[in-house]
Amino acid sequence: MSLLKRIGGPRDLDALSPEELEVLAAEIRAFLVAEVSKTGGHLGPNLGVVETTIAIHRVFDSPRDAIVFDTGHQSYVHKLLTGRQDFSLLRQAGGLAGYPQRSESPHDVVESSHASSSLSWADGISRAFEMTGQTDRHVVAVVGDGALTGGMTWEALNNISDDNSRNLVIVVNDNGRSYAPTIGGMARYLNGVRTKKGYHDLHQSSRKLFDRLGAPARALYRGARGGLHGFLSRVTNNSALYANLDIKYLGPVDGHDLVAMQEALRQAKEYAAPVIVHAITEKGRGYQPALTDVADQFHAVGQIDPETGEPLSAPSGAPSWTSVFADEIVVQAENDHTIVGITAAMLRPTGLHKFAERFPQRVFDVGIAEQHAVTSAAGLAFGGLHPVVALYATFVNRAFDQVLMDVGLHQAGVTFVLDRAGITGPDGPSHHGMWDLALLQIVPRIRLAAPRDAERLREELAEAVRVTDAPTVIRFPKGTVGPELPAVRRTGDGVDVLREDERGDVLIVAVGTMAGIALEVADLLSAEGIGTTVVDPRWVVPVPFSVIELADAHRLVITIEDGVRVAGIGTRVRQDLRDAGVDTAVTELGLPDEFIDHASRDEILRKVGLTPAQIAEDVIAQVRGDKIPIARPISEDPDAPKASDADTGPFQRVMR
Numbered sequence: 239m240s241l242l243k244r245i246g247g248p249r250d251l252d253a254l255s256p257e258e259l260e261v262l263a264a265e266i267r268a269f270l271v272a273e274v275s276k277t278g279g280h281l282g283p284n285l286g287v288v289e290t291t292i293a294i295h296r297v298f299d300s301p302r303d304a305i306v307f308d309t310g311h312q313s314y315v316h317k318l319l320t321g322r323q324d325f326s327l328l329r330q331a332g333g334l335a336g337y338p339q340r341s342e343s344p345h346d347v348v349e350s351s352h353a354s355s356s357l358s359w360a361d362g363i364s365r366a367f368e369m370t371g372q373t374d375r376h377v378v379a380v381v382g383d384g385a386l387t388g389g390m391t392w393e394a395l396n397n398i399s400d401d402n403s404r405n406l407v408i409v410v411n412d413n414g415r416s417y418a419p420t421i422g423g424m425a426r427y428l429n430g431v432r433t434k435k436g437y438h439d440l441h442q443s444s445r446k447l448f449d450r451l452g453a454p455a456r457a458l459y460r461g462a463r464g465g466l467h468g469f470l471s472r473v474t475n476n477s478a479l480y481a482n483l484d485i486k487y488l489g490p491v492d493g494h495d496l497v498a499m500q501e502a503l504r505q506a507k508e509y510a511a512p513v514i515v516h517a518i519t520e521k522g523r524g525y526q527p528a529l530t531d532v533a534d535q536f537h538a539v540g541q542i543d544p545e546t547g548e549p550l551s552a553p554s555g556a557p558s559w560t561s562v563f564a565d566e567i568v569v570q571a572e573n574d575h576t577i578v579g580i581t582a583a584m585l586r587p588t589g590l591h592k593f594a595e596r597f598p599q600r601v602f603d604v605g606i607a608e609q610h611a612v613t614s615a616a617g618l619a620f621g622g623l624h625p626v627v628a629l630y631a632t633f634v635n636r637a638f639d640q641v642l643m644d645v646g647l648h649q650a651g652v653t654f655v656l657d658r659a660g661i662t663g664p665d666g667p668s669h670h671g672m673w674d675l676a677l678l679q680i681v682p683r684i685r686l687a688a689p690r691d692a693e694r695l696r697e698e699l700a701e702a703v704r705v706t707d708a709p710t711v712i713r714f715p716k717g718t719v720g721p722e723l724p725a726v727r728r729t730g731d732g733v734d735v736l737r738e739d740e741r742g743d744v745l746i747v748a749v750g751t752m753a754g755i756a757l758e759v760a761d762l763l764s765a766e767g768i769g770t771t772v773v774d775p776r777w778v779v780p781v782p783f784s785v786i787e788l789a790d791a792h793r794l795v796i797t798i799e800d801g802v803r804v805a806g807i808g809t810r811v812r813q814d815l816r817d818a819g820v821d822t823a824v825t826e827l828g829l830p831d832e833f834i835d836h837a838s839r840d841e842i843l844r845k846v847g848l849t850p851a852q853i854a855e856d857v858i859a860q861v862r863g864d865k866i867p868i869a870r871p872i873s874e875d876p877d878a879p880k881a882s883d884a885d886t887g888p889f890q891r892v893m894r
């Protein structure tokens with residue numbers, strides 16, 4: 239039996255000899271390559287934390303000690319060591335999540351995949367342990383060098399102190415990369431440590447160093463200024479940054495040296511004050527195809543050949559939404575030299591790489607710092623430029639105040655391009671881009687577009703970068719672009735009519751890529767004798783007036799959006815109709831205001847009732863009055879107006 243199979247939980251590690259631990263690390267590495275190459279996932283990051291994670295679980299006692307992974311994409315080894323070794327359905331419905339998930343294990347603490355939050359979590363947990371007398375419980379935060387570029391980490395570091403976080407150990411997992419090499423002052427600082435001659439000397443002698451200095455170093459180290467700490471500070475010039483933050487620094491340590499990492503963690507654990515253990519690691523460690531991957535060292539892979547690292551599935555041939563944007567932003571930038579691009583450590587994933595290659599001086603990578611990205615964009619706009627801020631939709635959540643108060647309030651001409659909008663799928667609840675429509679539509683004067691196909695993306699991006707006195711948003715989903723969906727006509731205020739039926743029965747207002755689904759619904763309704771018109775507003779906020787006029791000419795309006803229903807575009811359409819005195823019944827379809835677990839996009843759309851067949855069934859039932867939804871519990875108010883039973887032909891007035 240392999241050593242890995244003998245590990246049912248972290249305490250099983252205690253019985254392993256140093257030699258066996260090395261074998262275990264090799265087995266885990268082989269497992270990760272073999273299994274993740276089948277399912278896809280964050281192969282590179284997890285290959286880089288094998289020894290560090292083993293060492294953490296050897297020195298600390300999870301779940302009594304809380305282990306917090308920043309972003310959580312590097313928690314596969316943690317899962318393997320805590321009783322979860324079936325990776326066959328990783329990131330798929332019914333399988334392990336790609337991030338920590340409390341429903342999977344008591345060893346999992348933070349489920350959100352939004353970076354840079356771990357130190358705040360750890361600060362809070364460690365304070366709680368202290369204040370509840372659980373002073374023997376430690377908190378370990380594993381934070382990457384990329385995550386350290388996020389502002390929250392510095393807010394937390396500013397609050398962590400001897401007084402309230404004695405049991406806190408921060409493991410900086412420094413592999414020098416986010417996707418690409420980590421940028422900014424923090425990265426330069428860490429890089430300086432990593433490349434300092436002293437570290438290499440230390441690296442060569444780390445095993446001897448800890449053996450020789452083990453016990454005495456512990457005593458000396460507590461002197462804070464002398465011994466190991468003094469030596470390390472001289473070697474790595476680190477005392478300045480961390481000591482002033484009232485946090486002790488231990489490192490740099492070779493994060494792949496099991497002995498050195500365990501010794502460093504033991505010292506940190508016994509220190510009884512917040513300590514940073516600076517582990518130097520390598521993303522993709524031990525797997526040549528990852529190490530030689532220039533783009534992002536296999537940060538996240540699809541299904542690959544484990545031998546070569548080559549993708550197994552040939553590209554479909556259809557362009558991705560990201561690639562359409564990547565090409566069009568260069569066209570726009572060629573024509574308009576005020577256009578600049580901003581990425582938050584995701585240049586290639588958001589499609590700004592071609593812009594950066596063509597105009598390197600006009601694209602800025604701010605690190606994982608979306609709030610800074612947005613407000614600095616407001617500054618760039620003030621200076622006469624037109625910033626295009628490219629983010630994943632889910633990450634704009636954390637910069638909402640900056641969009642509202644720095645961009646919106648100042649009517650700054652900033653364009654936000656939100657990739658991965660709507661249901662994404664395998665990355666789970668915190669990665670679905672499902673809140674942007676609801677959040678951003680309340681920003682006064684914002685203009686929000688959701689392209690239905692590649693042509694509309696190009697067209698709406700070109701329109702967006704011309705708006706200089708208000709924020710504009712272009713949002714589109716993950717994956718490949720669907721077929722072109724031509725309009726039969728366009729109204730004067732830019733609404734595309736995709737299908738028109740004079741009977742005035744049902745009007746479907748489709749947001750973005752829901753247009754394809756809406757057209758399939760219209761076919762199903764038509765087969766039932768229900769005349770359906772389908773429109774794509776293109777710019778969904780503000781709601782174009784021709785949508786109001788068309789709604790007034792129909793008996794039922796259905797809105798469909800790949801975003802949360804509550805406070806979604808549908809509610810805005812309904813409100814605008816009522817404000818305009820139009821009382822056409824409205825049914826808003828979209829995503830539930832719930833956290834939606836990982837599965838494929840199609841599985842999730844089916845689960846939430848957004849397939850064409852499910853929508854058509856719902857609409858037919860409404861039109862035929864098969865079910866009268868109760869607007870409110872009538873039992874509470876027997877005199878409450880009943881749902882109107884006035885016969886309006888095949889329609890039952892349905893007020894939802």
Ligand SMILES: Cc1ncc(C[n+]2csc(CCOP(=O)(O)OP(=O)(O)O)c2C)c(N)n1
Pocket residue numbers: 283286309311312351352353354381382383384385386411413415416417420521537582583584606608633636
């Ligand atoms: C707020 C936020 N922005 C962007 C991302 C996308 N993202 C996921 S992992 C990652 C890089 C993280 O780098 P690092 O913290 O160094 O971890 P590593 O992958 O190197 O282990 C980024 C940018 C995210 N998860 N959260």
Ligand SMILES: CC(=O)[C@@H](O)[C@H](O)COP(=O)(O)O
Pocket residue numbers: 309311351537538587658662665716
């Ligand atoms: C952890 C993280 O935020 C990213 O790595 C994310 O998993 C990438 O998602 P895509 O695969 O959609 O680019």
Ligand SMILES: [Mg+2]
Pocket residue numbers: 382383384411412413414415416420
């Ligand atoms: Mg990193």
